Amino acid sequence: MAFFTQQEFHKMLFELTQSDAVCYNTLINIAEKTLYKSVCGWCNQTPVLKNCEEDLMQEIYIRLIKKCVTGFIMRDGVINDDPEGFKNWLFTVAKNIRNDFAKKMGAKELYEPNTPDGELPEGVCVDTAENDYDYDLLNRCFCIVLNSDSKVHIPLTWVTMMLVIAKGGLTRIEATESVVNICDGMNLDQMLDFITKQSETIIWLNLNQCQLDDVRKKLDEKDSCGVRTGDKKYSDFYMKKGAKASVSDWVNRMNSRIEKEVG
Amino acid sequence: MKHLTIDEIINFVTIDSISKENLELAAAVNGHILVCDKCREKVKAFQTVSDSLTGMLTPKTDLDFFEDIDM
Incomplete structure (x- = not known):
């Protein structure tokens, strides 16, 4: 093992599992030894993270102390004696901290570890388990919605709503009003342009081009009168109960679909 | 065994x-x-709740976004 020895790993496990005298010295040493070089690489490669390596390491130590038991050591009720898995978990935590940090600093682009200087060390496979709850799960929800066979204005409404919430930190009610204000005068083509543009500024969101192309195809479809769907006004789709109630209803429909698929 | 209190957990x-x-x-703990x-x-x-809040909330809204809303 290139980053820490088997003995160090077991010493760390021993220190962390002595319930009467838990201690973090070896955990911190291992984290520093394993991650510091990569963290420096990330910081050098990402403008908003310049000179933040010490702050990032502090955040990493804090997260490790808080998550070591629930995130790694106890798996299915037994001690997880897996040094290789621990190394991968360390990098997962570090990568998440880096992403959160960059997000806080307003980064629109993140250095991704596929350039020579900041590549993840050989043999490191970032476990996405910790990501699953937030970024990966959220991205999956976007996929489910964009893949849905609902009429195209419905997924467009959901995606716009989520972008408004994610960008503005709004409540659901405020976001519903914003969606109506934003989209009321738009046609569906303009809505998709808005979505594409806004989604590029959210670092955790990876909208799949194929899915967007599928949406474009739906927008190109014509109705029985020969009118292209993309040219139709968003407001033409409102139901009798009004704009806000329609938006809310469409978002609920998509949420139900997500619930069914995600479980 | 004495369980953790909510305050301790928070x-x-x-x-x-x-x-x-x-x-x-x-x-x-x-x-x-x-x-x-x-x-x-x-x-x-x-x-999990704490992580999801950190992931979802954006403390600062950038000005471009509101310009887009006004368009």
């Missing part, structure tokens, strides 16, 4: 610096949740 989940007090709290499934699940649940 204080643990929201630790944001390494101080002597925080390390003692972390040691006590981590020591307990190693042997107590019930409290471990509670801590996990609080951590």
